[in-house]
Structure formats: C-alpha cells, structure tokens
Amino acid sequence: MEQRQVAIIKVPFGLGGARGGAELGPDELITAGLKREIARLGLVLSEEVRVECPSVSDAPIERNRVKYLDEVRQVSERVCTEVSRAVADGSFPLVLGGDHSVAIGTLAGLTSHYSNLGVIWFDAHADLNTEERSLSGNMHGMSLAAALGHSAFNLSHIPGVGPFINPSNLVYVGLRDLDEYEKEQIRAHGIKSFTMHDIDRMGIQCVVEQALAVAGKGSDGIHLSFDMDCLDPREAPGVGTPVPGGLNYREAHFALELLASTNRITSMELVEVNPLFDHNRHTARLGVELIASLLGKRIL
C-alpha cells in the first residue's frame, strides 16, 4: 500500500442480506480494535465517516421479489460519494460493511477515479445474479452484476460514477456456492475464478499470485473486496450466509500478507460480519486482524 492515510467508511446496512445483523458489522469491527491496529501500523486515520443507512424499521414492508432495491440505491449513492472523496483526498478507502450490496457504491466511487479498475473478490459466492435471475431476491448476491452492467439497476444509475468494471480484470478467490446462472455467467464472460478446489490443488500462494496478475493487468488501481464468508465457518461463524469448506486462518492471512507486500492494492472493503451469529466477537476480531495484514502487519 502506497498511501499512509486510511479513511474508514462505515456502512451499517443489512437490508441487502439474507438475514439481518450485517448492519451491526462496522461498529463491531471498531469495538474489536480496528483503530488501535491502524495506529500500531503507523498509519494516519484521515477520517472516519458513517454513511447514513435505512434499517428495517425505516423501510416500508417489502412486497417486491427483489428486496429493498430503493434502499440499496440510496446507500450506493452515499457510499459512492464518500469513497470518491477519500480517493480524491489521497487516502486509502477502507469500507466496512454491512452486507455485500455495499460494494455497488464502493465500486461506483472507485471507478470515478480509476478508469480501469482491477477487482479481487474473496467470497464463497459470485454475487453475479441479476434481478431476474436471482433465486433469493437478496441484493448482496447481485453486486457484481451491477458493477459489470448486467443487471437492470447498475452502476450507470449512480451519479458521479465511472465506467463499468471489466470482466477481464475481475478475479474470484474462494468460490464454493454458485447458482446455475452464475456458473453460466462466469463461463460466458471468461471471469477468472479460483474456487476452493483450485486452492486445494495449487495452494493459496500460487492462487494469489495469479489473481494479482489478472486484476493488475493494465489496471490503474486494484480493489480488494473481502466477504468474510470466504473463510470457513469454523473460523468465521458470524456471517449471514455461511458455507462449509472455506479458507482457513493462515490461508486468509497469508493471502492478504502477500497482497500487502506487493504495494498494489489501492482500496479494500470488508463485508458480511454479522454479530448476531458470532461467538464472543470472534469473527469481528478476525476481520480486524485480516485488515491489519492487508495494511502491512507482519509477524516479524
């Protein structure tokens, strides 16, 4: 990471998820010691903003098949503004979710500065569904369809946004739970995907090096989108949509340590921490540790 200034952007939004609780994520990460870690690394916290987000109690009763689209749209616009401002200020944007639908706003804000943004997406899921094809209607499963311009609601509807992201600069790490339509999309657009099978076969080091090559090819910035459910639920039980067979503790740390050592990651978001399903703040503490690894913390 080149910048020594970090901007924390908290997005307490959970209406895009399958079950409530992700809106408690940002505060939980702060309570778990995030700012102390940032200070220990000698980084300057240039700002800490909290994006105002609607919650279930403010939202009208949802009767549509696609859930809380208006709320996601509103939050996306606000996140876009904050992320864009952080980049303009020369800070490293660190977005704290919230469910993964907050990525729509993050990517919108980033593309307003980076014309060819690379994206590394750590997740058990592909988040490539469209409004028509989603089986659940949950917007956190549609963020990348919005960023690629495949869904009806997409980045182009957000004021101040840049271009859609390019599928050739998008890469997945940790996939293991895909809907049929998502599999078709990955094949149709040739999106580079390192599934858990590939990690078993090649090892996490080789996977991360190749992922970086894909995201970095011709790009002017690389965003890391980190869904905590990429981890095995034994490591990270506090998530909304856990899937067995994920990354273990050292694989996740090593991946982020490797990314940090290249100095090429220009922004990060960490999403889907859900304290309601956590035990003793374990998942939030792990989230803080992983952010520290990405920001340059080393063992020795």
Ligand SMILES: NC(=[NH2+])NCCC[C@H](N)C(=O)O
């Ligand atoms: N960001 C996430 N945790 N996404 C989970 C998505 C699960 C499923 N594919 C869906 O569309 O509903």
Ligand SMILES: [Mn+2]
């Ligand atoms: Mn996700």
Ligand SMILES: [Mn+2]
């Ligand atoms: Mn996921």
